[in-house]
Amino acid sequence: MRNLLVTMAYDGKHFHGWQIQDNAISVQEVFQNALKKVIGTVPDIKGCSRTDSGVHANMYCVSFKTDHTIPCERLTAALNRFLPPSAAVMKVEEKPEDFHARYDCKGKEYIYRIWNNEIRNPFMDGYVLHYWYKIDEQKLDRAAKHFLGRHDFTSFCTVDKHRRKGDFHRTVKNIAVTRDGDMVTIRIEADGFLYNMVRIIVGTLLSVAQGKTEPEDIDVILSALDRSKAGPTAPPQGLYLNKVIYGP
């Protein structure tokens, strides 16, 4: 059996997340449909993570096993022919037999985009959070740096009964808030993410923008291990899974 890793991207505005579900279109469903048309069967597909409805992916990884002999490059082109315009396969690679898109993932990078102008950008509906009041991105960046390193992120996690309980420690390797004109981007890389972790971090940084929270308060909120101490969960449409990192 071949073990294939597919790297794709999708515009989350057109999907109810990655995971297949009844009564709503998911990326997994359109991917499986495309795969069925190309290789004739639907193998057991491993996605690198769940993504919520409306969340985008500049990079998303999927692995599955097949004994079909189609070369990787032809599979890329064929899948793109059968996927809708809002999803695309960037490449397909052969991987060792025991490779798994989720378990072998060493880290991920997310970005969160905020359109920071009183006037909305009509091209950005569904692709950014529109935030009216001027953001001091340097203050937000100072606050963000408090997340660096290994912490228990219980305060920055939505409890989800379908998720495994256990270790809420994660290591944030990079985090930065930058501005390019009216676009403020929050970039965060970690070895793993809890459910809604990025969106709650962003919501908390926006509460810093509003002056309700000071940069130093982040340490206190982290130590509290209490979701109610952090800011609100920022809406999904500004969030992009940007990189999925595997070992060498």
Added chain:
Amino acid sequence: MRNLLVTMAYDGKHFHGWQIQDNAISVQEVFQNALKKVIGTVPDIKGCSRTDSGVHANMYCVSFKTDHTIPCERLTAALNRFLPPSAAVMKVEEKPEDFHARYDCKGKEYIYRIWNNEIRNPFMDGYVLHYWYKIDEQKLDRAAKHFLGRHDFTSFCTVDKHRRKGDFHRTVKNIAVTRDGDMVTIRIEADGFLYNMVRIIVGTLLSVAQGKTEPEDIDVILSALDRSKAGPTAPPQGLYLNKVIYGP
């Protein structure tokens, strides 16, 4: 009576062009509906140009007369409240009594965006022309420079029986083809444009990309004054009205 100039932007994917029409949603219609809600009447609205279905505007200008006393800044905010997310008013200004958004326009700039990679960009559906084969943007730029200056653009115009006949001379002031990664952008500024002029120029430049036309052939096609000598009309979704230029 006040004479107001409204500068707006819209995502053309969601509209059948500027001009109001039966059975299809236009920017003019949603603008008039928003205006009616704010000032209570629908004045005679002058748009700076027609735009075809699917064409975008980073800048579009509209003028109209009203005796309503609402300050310009409040009118901006109020219109944005009633416009759909895919259209936005950037600003409203007072103009002299005889100002007209179309007749006073001294020039316009359009851009045309081409996603030049075998793999489509899933975020760009409806916002670019997807062109698979590698474009030599320097060769296209050399070809484009032949359009500079004052020419009779009969070969680069769709004959439209609803349009005034007459002078087909236009002056191209700037034209350039540039690349940023996989995105090729064609930028063209002129004192005015004939119907489909940018899209036929782009279609002809793509025929240069394909090696069917050489840069020097542009002069021959211009001199022919014959639409059939130029390339095809490029599709609308890559086209953006980018600047509308008025006198000092």
